[in-house]
Amino acid sequence: xxxxxxxxxxxxxxxxxxxxxxxxxxxxxxxxxxxxxxxxxxxxxxxxxxxxxxxxxxxxxxxxxxxxxxxxxxxxxxxxxxxxxxxxxxxxxxxxxxxxxxxxxxxxxxxxxxxxxxxxxxxxxxxxxxxxxxxxxxxxxxxxxxxxxxxxxxxxxxxxxxxxxxxxxxxxxxxxxxxxxxxxxxxxxxxxxxxxxxxxxxxxxxxxxxxxxxxxxxxxxxxxxxxxxxxxxxxxxxxxxxxxxxxxxxxxxxxxxxxxxxxxxxxxxxxxxxxxxxxxxxxxxxxxxxxxxxxxxxxxxxxxxxxxxxxxxxxxxxx
Amino acid sequence: xxxxxxxxxxxxxxxxxxxxxxxxxxxxxxxxxxxxxxxxxxxxxxxxxxxxxxxxxxxxxxxxxxxxxxxxxxxxxxxxxxxxxxxxxxxxxxxxxxxxxxxxxxxxxxxxxxxxxxxxxxxxxxxxxxxxxxxxxxxxxxxxxxxxxxxxxxxxxxxxxxxxxxxxxxxxxxxxxxxxxxxxxxxxxxxxxxxxxxxxxxxxxxxxxxxxx
Numbered sequence: 001x002x003x004x005x006x007x008x009x010x011x012x013x014x015x016x017x018x019x020x021x022x023x024x025x026x027x028x029x030x031x032x033x034x035x036x037x038x039x040x041x042x043x044x045x046x047x048x049x050x051x052x053x054x055x056x057x058x059x060x061x062x063x064x065x066x067x068x069x070x071x072x073x074x075x076x077x078x079x080x081x082x083x084x085x086x087x088x089x090x091x092x093x094x095x096x097x098x099x100x101x102x103x104x105x106x107x108x109x110x111x112x113x114x115x116x117x118x119x120x121x122x123x124x125x126x127x128x129x130x131x132x133x134x135x136x137x138x139x140x141x142x143x144x145x146x147x148x149x150x151x152x153x154x155x156x157x158x159x160x161x162x163x164x165x166x167x168x169x170x171x172x173x174x175x176x177x178x179x180x181x182x183x184x185x186x187x188x189x190x191x192x193x194x195x196x197x198x199x200x201x202x203x204x205x206x207x208x209x210x211x212x213x214x215x216x217x218x219x220x221x222x223x224x225x226x227x228x229x230x231x232x233x234x235x236x237x238x239x240x241x242x243x244x245x246x247x248x249x250x251x252x253x254x255x256x257x258x259x260x261x262x263x264x265x266x267x268x269x270x271x272x273x274x275x276x277x278x279x280x281x282x283x284x285x286x287x288x289x290x291x292x293x294x295x296x297x298x299x300x301x302x303x304x305x306x307x308x309x310x311x312x313x314x315x316x317x318x319x
Numbered sequence: 320x321x322x323x324x325x326x327x328x329x330x331x332x333x334x335x336x337x338x339x340x341x342x343x344x345x346x347x348x349x350x351x352x353x354x355x356x357x358x359x360x361x362x363x364x365x366x367x368x369x370x371x372x373x374x375x376x377x378x379x380x381x382x383x384x385x386x387x388x389x390x391x392x393x394x395x396x397x398x399x400x401x402x403x404x405x406x407x408x409x410x411x412x413x414x415x416x417x418x419x420x421x422x423x424x425x426x427x428x429x430x431x432x433x434x435x436x437x438x439x440x441x442x443x444x445x446x447x448x449x450x451x452x453x454x455x456x457x458x459x460x461x462x463x464x465x466x467x468x469x470x471x472x473x474x475x476x477x478x479x480x481x482x483x484x485x486x487x488x489x490x491x492x493x494x495x496x497x498x499x500x501x502x503x504x505x506x507x508x509x510x511x512x513x514x515x516x517x518x519x520x521x522x523x524x525x526x527x528x529x530x531x532x
Binding site for chain 1: 323324325326327328329331336337338350354362363364365366367368369370371372374377378448449450451452453454455457468469471472473475485486488493494495496497499511513514517518519523
């Protein structure tokens, strides 16, 4: 059993996501930082897809009422177990009665907390992930509040492991988000696009405070639509990372909670940069940079190789 | 029909560029056929008004390979047997607290509230697509006299059951969510139930009639 002593700003149960029902409008609601989530379960020697807690903001703390190995990945955080500091992206033993506390976030925004064993969570439409809007999946379909207790089925003490410091992704602002051209790029005035691609001060955006798990809103220079262009489109399918431009010209980067959108799509954030979206916090500076699909593929292959190296190294350690 | 790239792991199969029952029926046929193939490389399919967005697993197949496979299969689509659509009746309380944009719709369309309601209830709509939130049906086509733009800045919260208009579409908010449609009424009908398959009351291609509650 674990007990939430402080839920941070927002904490909820996630997994790899809910797939196969996007045709009924069911979004994936997956962990926003897929690499951090996957690495968490690798560190914990859990089967892939084991539910984890995604936490936004500092202050999160919990009591662990069983002997179990734990780990935290994602944002770099200053953490303590019973007052003793912990290393980032490293699993550790926790004895029954231990208190885990995240004091501050040093870099990034969201982090993942998990245990060797499986937290009891609602399995809804192929996934444990919480759909916050529809209030299903995860822990009673809602974020954690102080005093919530979750059972861990089959808790284990696994030998601690670590992800090498140099392989922990950087999440420090200013962020550069690379994207490939979207279907409605030609909706925007040439001048507006030219200014966006010139990496000058005014092409920077700030992450708006009204961002949430559905989308990240950016504040800054609005994009200008070409004269006479209908600003919205006939609603169409979208994928995570889609950069939508509503009538006010300010970008909204869609995360994993929508299947269809009705605003012009400037581009799609490349897969290699998608995990970074989890770490854009209000006030962070962001710039958008367009790349060709081939380059996007190469960047993803490079990142995927890094995943594989980690996975293999850690599995060898297990054997 | 055209295959276009959408990011690294998406394909847009485009059938047209407007809201049109004939185009939408082509999308539906394509989507049902594609679904029947049960390809493991395809993660999700999002059919909409005039296109099908395919999300594929780029680890197991490339964009080029999948497009060439789909192109090969095209000749079989026309013979694929698709089911008859169902008809649903949805009672709505128009205007008042549940329809905060009725006033705007009345002033924008220069119709009376009664005329707006009469026009909205007089069409047998087609479910052109389902999404952005689970079970939300995009219905068309709306009578041209009811054309209204979307809100320039979406609302942070639209209540569950809200019936809205946007351009030549009408739809029903199945959950409380942010949204940019002009809300003219409210229904109590439950359109999505996550606890029991098939979860979603309506399917693409189904017909819907609104009635005054």
